[in-house]
Amino acid sequence: MTTASIPRGDRRISPVFLGIVAVTAVAGWATWTDFAAQPGLAVFLFVTGAWIVSLCLHEYAHARTALHSGDISVGAKGYLTLNPLKYTHALLSIVLPVLFVIMGGIGLPGGAVFIERGRIQGRWKHSLISAAGPLTNVLFAVVCTAPFWLGLLDGVPPVFRYALGFLALLQVTAAILNFLPVPGLDGYGVIEPWLSYKVRRQVEPFAPFGLLFVFAVLWIPEVNRVFFDMVDVLLGSLGVGDLERYCGYDLFRFWREANPVCEAG
Template sequence: MSTKERQGISPIFLGIVAVMVVSGWALWAGWGSSPGFVTFVAVTFGWLVSLCLHEFAHESSAALFYDKRPGQRRLTGPYLNPLKYTHALLSIVLPVLFVIMGGIGLPGGAVYIERGRISGRWKHSLISAAGPLTNVLFAVVCTAPFWLDALDGVPVTFRFALAFLALLQVTAAILNFLPVPGLDGYGVIEPWLSYRVRSQVAPFAPFGLIAVFGLLWIPEVNGVFFDAVDALLRGLGVSEFETYCGLDTYRFWQEWFGDQDPWCAVRA
């Protein structure tokens, strides 16, 4: 591969960013006859951007720690290509389905890392933490306009969409830091566990993601979790009403069945 071929950002990622920006601008400008559909596009592609950054954070941090033996793989461009270093189903399709089905931001867990080329337990922990830390930074960016009071005069549909995208980032960060096999939180502590414990837990890793999502369908668990998420977002200036209406507007297909909250529709 030539030096020229290794440089630059992936056109796929740039295309995802372009759709996010254009649809976000459409919400800001009040363009389009269906704010619900535009919200769906803007939030979904914003979520895809965060997924790309999440997985790339794992890969790029791992590349910093790879041994430098001749002929070994390096991190090469085009960068941020989600099809290059992730599993399309586990890292892209499933997280998007989780958002559509439950309004929950839960990144997948299938980035390709050559763990055998990295020595040092703290390095492995840092690589696992890099993904959810990216969601933390994304959440700070999404909530900044709220806690800076910079949204005066902004169309409420844009505010709703941004609030919902912020909620997805917060839920992604919290859930991914859980010490559950298959999630990044377990990856942080795994290097510090004994070989026997890791061997016993390993068979359950493929089911951790689905198990967490399933638990969140239990009303009592869901209520406690989102109470904590709402409290955190309130501290960042985002109200529960805004995230609720963001989700309600995001599900534009509810208009067809008359299931959308009329209050959110009126405010929009």
């Protein structure tokens, strides 16, 4: 079966995804024009919507790469529709990642697609399938930071700039964390095909706990500080300053009293 022979319904973009894109666009417009009475609410909807869109594109990249590598079952599973509800579980795919953002401003990976690895031949293909997701976050980060490192901020409203800075922070943290060689994360999936069968069998039981392990380790103050120092250096090299990151996160949490500096821009 070729890509073209997959039923059209298995490839049609989901109305759920289109709805999320629409909400993100409207919230982005409200953030840009300062239309909302409470700018923080507009920033929250814009960043959350864009974050969910990036999660969908992340999982779609896995599925699309798997499709072209030989796993045609991804179409029937609905992975090519960009519907976030198809990516394993709504709680794991959407709710938990958003909660991670709210709790600590960290873009942790969420959903997952089930790839029938037996259909795919070649270790490089398996590695590429795993790498495709976080590479999408890298691309998303490049797009979010482009106005900063290209010097195109003239005329960009401060609140919108803050929202972009915080969204860039989420994408950078998601890319870094996803590439960690921890069982259950994409980074391990990249190297797993190159490990011996014995090592893979020994590591397999720990895969379901990899994400929780990473989140727990990030709560250790020393580790958290080193991690975010690295993120700050990377974002700083792309032109995203401390003010954008701080104010973006501050406005995102609209239910708290915002810093007047951030609200005033």
